[in-house]
Each structure stands twice: as structure tokens, then as C-alpha cells.
Amino acid sequence: MNGAALPVLALRHVGKRFPGVQALRDVTMELRPGEVVGLVGENGAGKSTLMRILAGVYQPDDGEILLSGRPIRLAGAADAMRHGIGMVFQEQSLLLNLSVGENIYLGNEAAFTRYGRIEWHALYAAAARQLAKVEVGVDARTRTADLDFATRQMVELAKALTLEEAASGHLVILLDEPTSVLEQTEINILFARVRALKSRAAFIFVSHRLDEVLALSDRVYVMKDGAVVAELPAAGADVRHLHSLMVGRDLRAEYYRESLQRPPRTDVVLAAESLGRAGAYRDVSFALHAGEVLGIAGVIGSGREEVTRTIAGFLPHDAGRLTVFGQERRFSSPAEAVDCGIGYLPRERRTEGLVLFLSVAANITLASLGRLRRHFLLDPAAEARVARDWVARLGVRTPGIDAICLNLSGGNQQKVVLAKWLNARAKILILDHPTRGLDVGAKEEVYELIRSVTGEGIAVLLTSDTMEETIGLSHRIIVMRDGVVTHRADAPPGGKPTQLDLIEHMV
Amino acid sequence: MPAQRIERLRRFLPVATLAVLVLIVGALQPEFLNPDTLLDLASDTAVLFVLASGVSFVILTGGIDLSIQAMASLASVIVALTVDRLGYASFVAAVAAGALSGWLGGLAHVRLKIPSFVATLAVGGVLAGTALVVSHQHSITLGATQRAYIGWITGPWLGIPREVIIGALLLFFADTVQRRTPFGRYIAAIGAGEAAAYASGVKVGRQKVVAFVISGAFAAFAGVMLAGRLASGSPTLANEQLLPAIAAVVVGGTAITGGVGSIWRTLVGALIISVVRTGMTFIGVDIFAQEILFGAVLVFAVAVTIDRSKIPVVK
Numbered sequence: 001m002n003g004a005a006l007p008v009l010a011l012r013h014v015g016k017r018f019p020g021v022q023a024l025r026d027v028t029m030e031l032r033p034g035e036v037v038g039l040v041g042e043n044g045a046g047k048s049t050l051m052r053i054l055a056g057v058y059q060p061d062d063g064e065i066l067l068s069g070r071p072i073r074l075a076g077a078a079d080a081m082r083h084g085i086g087m088v089f090q091e092q093s094l095l096l097n098l099s100v101g102e103n104i105y106l107g108n109e110a111a112f113t114r115y116g117r118i119e120w121h122a123l124y125a126a127a128a129r130q131l132a133k134v135e136v137g138v139d140a141r142t143r144t145a146d147l148d149f150a151t152r153q154m155v156e157l158a159k160a161l162t163l164e165e166a167a168s169g170h171l172v173i174l175l176d177e178p179t180s181v182l183e184q185t186e187i188n189i190l191f192a193r194v195r196a197l198k199s200r201a202a203f204i205f206v207s208h209r210l211d212e213v214l215a216l217s218d219r220v221y222v223m224k225d226g227a228v229v230a231e232l233p234a235a236g237a238d239v240r241h242l243h244s245l246m247v248g249r250d251l252r253a254e255y256y257r258e259s260l261q262r263p264p265r266t267d268v269v270l271a272a273e274s275l276g277r278a279g280a281y282r283d284v285s286f287a288l289h290a291g292e293v294l295g296i297a298g299v300i301g302s303g304r305e306e307v308t309r310t311i312a313g314f315l316p317h318d319a320g321r322l323t324v325f326g327q328e329r330r331f332s333s334p335a336e337a338v339d340c341g342i343g344y345l346p347r348e349r350r351t352e353g354l355v356l357f358l359s360v361a362a363n364i365t366l367a368s369l370g371r372l373r374r375h376f377l378l379d380p381a382a383e384a385r386v387a388r389d390w391v392a393r394l395g396v397r398t399p400g401i402d403a404i405c406l407n408l409s410g411g412n413q414q415k416v417v418l419a420k421w422l423n424a425r426a427k428i429l430i431l432d433h434p435t436r437g438l439d440v441g442a443k444e445e446v447y448e449l450i451r452s453v454t455g456e457g458i459a460v461l462l463t464s465d466t467m468e469e470t471i472g473l474s475h476r477i478i479v480m481r482d483g484v485v486t487h488r489a490d491a492p493p494g495g496k497p498t499q500l501d502l503i504e505h506m507v
Numbered sequence: 508m509p510a511q512r513i514e515r516l517r518r519f520l521p522v523a524t525l526a527v528l529v530l531i532v533g534a535l536q537p538e539f540l541n542p543d544t545l546l547d548l549a550s551d552t553a554v555l556f557v558l559a560s561g562v563s564f565v566i567l568t569g570g571i572d573l574s575i576q577a578m579a580s581l582a583s584v585i586v587a588l589t590v591d592r593l594g595y596a597s598f599v600a601a602v603a604a605g606a607l608s609g610w611l612g613g614l615a616h617v618r619l620k621i622p623s624f625v626a627t628l629a630v631g632g633v634l635a636g637t638a639l640v641v642s643h644q645h646s647i648t649l650g651a652t653q654r655a656y657i658g659w660i661t662g663p664w665l666g667i668p669r670e671v672i673i674g675a676l677l678l679f680f681a682d683t684v685q686r687r688t689p690f691g692r693y694i695a696a697i698g699a700g701e702a703a704a705y706a707s708g709v710k711v712g713r714q715k716v717v718a719f720v721i722s723g724a725f726a727a728f729a730g731v732m733l734a735g736r737l738a739s740g741s742p743t744l745a746n747e748q749l750l751p752a753i754a755a756v757v758v759g760g761t762a763i764t765g766g767v768g769s770i771w772r773t774l775v776g777a778l779i780i781s782v783v784r785t786g787m788t789f790i791g792v793d794i795f796a797q798e799i800l801f802g803a804v805l806v807f808a809v810a811v812t813i814d815r816s817k818i819p820v821v822k
Contacts, residue, residue, distance in 0.1 A: 312706075338708030346706055355700035357766050366696055367707045369689035377687040420707065 005032050006069050008170040008202045015062035016049055023049040024226045027063070033170055036194065036203040038217030038234060040210060041246055043465035044436065046226040047206050051176050054204070055087050056080030068169050078107070086160030087174040094144050094152055101127030101140035104159045108166065130158040134193050150186035153178055157193065164200060171201035179212055180300050191216050208299060209507065210239045222246055240500065247468055247499060255444065256472025258493040260451040264292030264475055269325060269459045270311070270428055276319030280306035281483040283320070288428065293450065293460040295474030295491070297467060297502050303483035308463050312344035312430050313337030324428070338367055343421025345414070347433035353417040354405045361387035361401040363416050367424035390419035394449065411442025418449060429453065431462045435469065447473065467499045479505040520811065521760045521775045528779060532786035539789060548785055550668035554729050554736070556777040557674060558748055559755040560681045561725025563773045564718040566756050567685070569698040569765025570623035572719060574612055574631035575726035575752060578605050579745035581638040582730025587647035587740025590656050602727045608634060609723020613716035638742035646741035660735025670732060677728070682770040684721070694718055698765025747798060754805040755780045763809050
């Protein structure tokens with residue numbers, strides 16, 4: 001460790017609040033020249049918020065950011081780039097219809113423009129030099145769509161390195177989950193490039209693959225609940241230790257209302273037999289019982305998201321059998337799933353969960369308007385009664401049933417989504433990251449509601465942001481990796497598997 | 508909160524505008540305010556209102572129907588050509604043709620996933636061409652026997668112009684459909700958040716097609732009314748009606764991006780357009796120069812009714 005060198009980038013007591021959530025608190029970290037710093041934490045720990053602050057997308061509410069010792073304010077992504085902060089994100093920013101060279105200099109064509117026209121020769125020559133830095137042997141005139149994903153990732157890296165010429169001072173490159181869709185050999189190449197580029201730039205590397213973080217980083221920061229909880233050198237650390245730091249909290253059984261976990265009934269409401277969908281998952285079998293919470297654990301790309309979306313009606317399966325209440329089904333739209341008594345609580349609450357600009361009442365009744373109809377017309381009095389009833393039963397904090405959902409807090413929005421499905425008399429709920437973006441108190445309310453609806457016989461299929469939540473809430477857990485089920489575990493109260501029991505089947 | 512005050516202002520702006528316009532025109536031309544002129548104004552507004560309330564349904568879903576003007580013209584031609592043989596059934600045939608064209612345009616939009624403005628622009632072209640071909644590019648004046656069938660459209664009934672009565676009945680019908688049926692709720696949900704509506708089990712495609720069917724049928728009905736008022740059918744009868752109709756919807760406060768709006772707002776918008784039109788005629792502005800103003804008004808109204816902070820990208 002080179003303690004004497006001035007940090008390229010330093011964060012001092014940085015905090016960020018969103019309505020109802022303290023996303024970051026008192027974050028202090030630094031990045032030294034030529035260093036790769038790993039950043040790990042569970043979903044919701046604040047990693048992405050931190051990255052967005054460094055990328056200029058968000059502005060911190062507290063604290064300061066120092067670049068080579070000088071405090072700076074990053075007003076936007078372009079501003080961050082001017083200061084030499086580049087990024088390579090998981091969702092690639094390349095435009096596929098443009099050539100590699102056009103992408104590398106997108107927004108910076110002015111440097112190659114003379115008398116209003118772009119001198120393409122100069123631009124492509126410069127792009128070729130950038131590509132040489134990352135040792136990518138493609139022609140800068142190639143259409144980006146014709147490259148494979150891993151090569152595009154390298155192009156992204158080359159694009160970030162153009163800042164070397166544009167920005168003064170040291171270069172900082174943010175790598176946000178750059179490996180999640182790469183094959184192992186591709187990852188090895190990416191890592192080799194990053195190591196080779198350490199003389200040119202310092203890196204912050206965010207990944208949920210802890211082994212990779214340890215392999216690439218010099219130091220690692222561990223985040224939890226918006227704060228940095230540990231900083232340690234990567235040499236000598238191991239995955240287990242890192243993971244226990246990430247989870248941090250002693251598992252408090254009551255957090256997940258385990259005492260309210262009742263044994264499920266014996267009747268199977270939904271059964272998957274060797275279910276498959278090309279390119280997503282295969283040979284997935286499980287049975288879901290009334291009153292049961294079945295958790296699916298797995299990392300991004302494990303196929304669990306697609307299994308969930310299949311049962312919610314978004315992605316039809318193309319192999320195996322799906323049986324819902326004894327009938328074989330193949331859903332080609334969510335409407336068909338809804339007709340079978342399935343309700344989907346999506347992770348994209350604000351786009352798929354709620355119509356934000358409609359009222360609380362309209363959202364609660366959206367999936368069951370047919371029942372409010374009398375002689376072809378909706379009965380407004382009945383609708384108001386139903387809405388008021390659910391608002392009271394679930395404790396939705398809203399100025400009124402006519403308030404639009406946009407202004408509710410995340411937890412209350414989630415209750416409205418839940419009310420919609422309960423009012424539609426859904427018997428199977430698919431909870432896709434039900435507590436994403438909620439603070440601790442709101443999470444506990446959601447847990448309580450989950451216990452209460454399963455107590456009434458509703459079956460729940462759960463995918464969750466954290467292992468801890470999956471384990472705490474579920475009766476049974478299936479673990480997926482690379483599209484197949486790799487492990488099954490019972491999780492009765494008092495006999496819950498540990499995260500380490502499951503994690504070895506996930507990665 | 509200022510945001511809420513702006514929101515409230517936005518809601519009452521159309522009605523206030525209408526009142527101010529009536530007072531201004533009334534001050535310049537006091538005869539404008541006498542009841543007969545106002546009733547004339549109302550009956551002149553009826554066709555525009557019917558055209559605009561149909562397309563309101565499509566605009567509420569976030570789409571647009573550009574074929575309404577051509578459909579209205581074609582409907583007038585259908586009536587003029589068939590009223591001899593079919594009698595009253597010719598009106599039904601015209602409206603059915605409107606529903607059919609709306610259905611086809613809707614299917615093209617939903618099934619083939621063509622943006623609604625392209626799909627309906629194309630349908631409009633087909634309809635306009637059809638009207639020209641079947642009418643041999645002529646305006647067809649109704650004979651004396653044929654005029655007997657159009658008595659229900661024009662003239663006063665108990666002192667009230669029949670156009671106004673028809674307009675009021677359609678207002679009641681459209682308003683009921685929009686505010687009181689599941690369909691009305693679904694299209695608002697689609698306009699405000701299509702992904703959430705879809706995930707909630709709303710059959711999004713079907714609801715959209717129904718909106719286009721209503722729009723087509725209303726446009727055809729507007730054409731029937733025009734044919735009745737002018738006692739003729741013509742392939743260009745409703746020309747220069749598209750812009751005022753869409754302007755009426757938006758000036759009334761229905762968001763062009765969908766989700767927010769109502770038939771009552773469209774009525775207010777249609778009245779505003781009508782008052783402006785009449786006012787300009789009173790003042791002596793060339794009828795063709797009025798289009799210039801409607802274009803400007805449309806841009807202004809869209810700019811005022813959209814809350815841009817909620818819409819990151821406008822295409």
C-alpha cells in the first residue's frame with residue numbers, strides 16, 4: 001500500500017437521502033493512484049447510489065468529494081467525465097446501430113470537426129488508438145451490433161480511456177458489474193486488461209461475485225445499509241469472511257416474523273414439471289402449496305428471474321408442464337395468469353406495479369374492475385368502499401383514496417400493489433424483490449403482511465434481494481444456477497439453512 | 508404547495524380561457540352574446556365536438572387517430588350515395604364503416620405494432636382515396652326526396668337546434684363510457700402506465716382497438732351530421748377538421764401523452780375552438796388564415812398541458 005500518495009479520489013462523510021430512505025450515510029473512502037478498489041454489499045446496501053454519485057448522476061446531500069485533494073461538485077455525467085471519471089456499466093451504453101469509432105467518440109465529435117463536418121479519417125484513426133490500449137483487434141468502422149458482448153465491454157473500456165486525453169489529472173474508471181454477462185475466459189481477458197491499465201487509471205470495481213472482487217482488487221470496501229462497514233486488503237481475505245461482513249447483522253429470527261410461520265397446507269396450487277425456456281432455464285421442477293412461501297435463490301443470470309416471469313405470464317415456457325390448480329397452463333400474457341388467480345408484485349414497482357398517475361383507489365381495483373360493475377357501469381360508491389377497506393386493513397398511509405400513487409412512499413406503494421392482488425382474490429402471489437428500495441420499517445411491515453396472507457392460505461413464490469430475506473421468509477428454498485435447480489432446502493422456523501449452506505450452490 | 512397550485516391552475520385554465528374568450532368577443536361584438544348567436548355557435552360546435560370526443564378515447568390511451576377527417580368525409584359520401592336505396596339504414600352503414608375502419612387501424616397498430624400515428628395516417632389515406640373514387644371526385648347534393656331523411660339532423664326542435672341535442676346525447680354517452688365503465692378506466696390506466704396495466708392483467712391490445720373503433724364510429728357520425736347540415740356528401744367535406752379536432756381535445760386539458768383527460772374537457776376545448784373561429788369571422792379574419800392560429804394554439808396547448816418533468820423523452 002502506498003500510503004504517502006495523494007488519493008486520486010476521496011469521499012468524506014458522504015450522505016444521500018431519498019424520500020423515506022437514507023440511501024447513504026457517512027461514507028468515507030479513498031482511491032489511490034494505480035489502485036483497484038473493490039466495492040461489495042448486498043442489493044440495497046448503497047453501492048449503486050454511490051456509483052451514481054461518482055458518475056455525477058446524483059448529487060450528495062452531505063459530505064464532499066475530493067479529486068486529487070480538491071473538493072469538486074459533479075453536476076452531471078458529462079461533468080464527471082470532464083473531471084476524468086469514466087464508467088463501464090453493466091447495461092452497456094453503446095449504441096448498436098453506430099460504428100465502434102462513432103461510439104467511442106459519441107458526444108465528442110467536435111474534436112474531429114472542421115468547417116462543420118466530421119473528419120472521419122481522423123476520428124477512426126483516434127478510435128483505433130483507443131482500441132489498441134485495450135488490445136482489441138477490431139476495426140473501428142465495424143458496426144457495434146456485429147460485436148459479441150465481451151468485445152463490446154472492451155469497447156466501453158476503450159471509450160472510458162479516451163478521457164485520458166480529454167481530462168486533466170488522474171483517470172478514475174468505475175466498473176459496475178462488468179462481468180455479470182461474461183464467460184469466464186472473457187472475464188480473464190477483461191481482468192488482464194484492467195491490471196495492465198493500472199498505470200493509466202485507478203479503478204473502482206463493483207461486483208456481486210466476491211471471488212472476482214478478491215481476485216482483481218487491491219483493497220475492498222464492504223457496504224451495508226448505506227454505510228461502509230469494513231475496509232480490508234484483498235490479499236488474505238476470503239469469500240466467507242467478506243460475505244459475513246456484508247450480511248453483518250446477527251440473524252434475528254423475529255425480523256422475519258418466524259414465529260408466525262405456519263406449516264403450509266398439503267394441497268398443491270402450482271406445480272412446475274421439467275419447465276424450460278430456451279436460453280433462460282431448463283428442467284425446473286417444484287410444487288407450491290397453499291399457505292407456503294417458496295423462495296428461489298440465485299444470482300443474476302441463474303434463471304430465477306425468468307422462471308418468475310414465466311409464472312407471472314410474461315415469458316411463456318417452451319418445455320415441460322406448468323399446472324395451476326390442477327389445470328395445465330401456458331401463459332402468453334399476464335392477463336391469463338391473473339385469470340388463474342396469480343398476482344404479480346414486480347420489482348419495478350413504479351412502472352409495472354402501479355399506474356403512478358392514477359389514484360390509490362383506481363390502482364387497488366385495477367385487476368378486479370369486473371366485480372364493481374353493475375349494468376355495465378362501475379359503481380363508484382362500491383369502489384370507494386373497497387378502496388377504503390383495503391387502505392384500512394393494510395395500513396396504507398395516504399392522504400386519501402383519491403390521492404395519486406406517485407406521492408406515496410415506497411412501502412405504502414407496495415401495500416397498494418398487494419391490496420390490488422388481494423382484492424382480485426389472487427391465490428398465488430409472485431413476490432419479485434418485494435422489499436427493494438424500502439427502509440427497514442417498511443420491510444418489516446411487508447414481512448408481516450406476507451405472514452398474514454400465507455396464514456390465510458395464499459401461496460407465495462419469492463425472489464428476493466438478499467439471501468437473508470429469502471431464508472427468513474421461506475418455508476422451502478430452491479437454489480438455481482445457470483438455469484437449473486442446483487439445491488433444495490427446507491426452512492422451517494428454528495431450522496433455517498445458513499447462507500453459506502446455499503451460497504455454495506449459487507456460485 | 509406551489510406544485511399543487513399549478514396543477515389546479517392547469518385544470519381550470521381551459522374553462523377560464525373559454526369564459527374570457529366569450530367576454531372578449533362579446534365586448535367587441537355585443538350581438539355575439541345574444542341567445543340566438545350562442546345557439547348557432549353551439550350547433551356549429553356539435554360536429555367538431557363529436558369528432559373530438561371520439562378521438563379523445565384514443566388520445567387517452569396515449570395514441571392518436573389521424574384518420575378521423577377522412578373518415579368523416581367518406582361517411583358523408585356513403586350517406587349521399589346510399590340514402591336513396593337504404594333510407595335511414597344509410598346512416599347506420601356510414602357509422603358501421605367508421606367502426607370498421609377504426610377496427611382495422613387499431614389492429615394495424617396493436618397487432619403489427621405500428622405507431623398509431625403512422626397506422627391511422629395510412630388508414631386516413633385509404634379512406635380519403637376511397638371517398639374520392641366512389642364519389643368520382645364530385646360533391647353529391649341530396650335531392651328533395653333524400654332530404655326527407657336528414658330532417659332529424661338539422662333544424663330546431665322545441666327551439667333548440669337538433670345538432671345541439673345530438674351533441675348532448677353523445678356527450679352523455681361518451682362521458683358515461685369514459686368515466687363509468689371498466690373500459691374507460693383501462694384506457695386511462697394504459698395512457699398513464701401501460702406496463703402496470705399490462706402486468707395487472709388488463710388486455711391492453713383489446714382495449715386500444717376498442718378506442719379506435721369508437722374514434723372511427725364517432726368520426727363517421729360527425730360526417731353524417733355534416734352531410735345532414737349541408738344536404739350533401741363530398742370527399743373533401745370534412746377537410747380542415749383534423750387540426751381543430753385534435754386542438755380541441757388538447758386545449759380542453761387532455762394530455763396528448765395519455766392518461767389524463769375527459770369528454771367534458773373535450774367539450775370545453777371544442778367550444779374554445781368554436782368561439783375563436785366565430786370571433787375571428789366576426790373580426791373578419793380569412794377562414795384559411797384561421798388554420799395558422801389553430802396550429803399555434805395546438806403547440807401552445809400541448810406545451811401547457813404536459814408536465815415535462817414526468818416525461819424524460821418525447822418522440
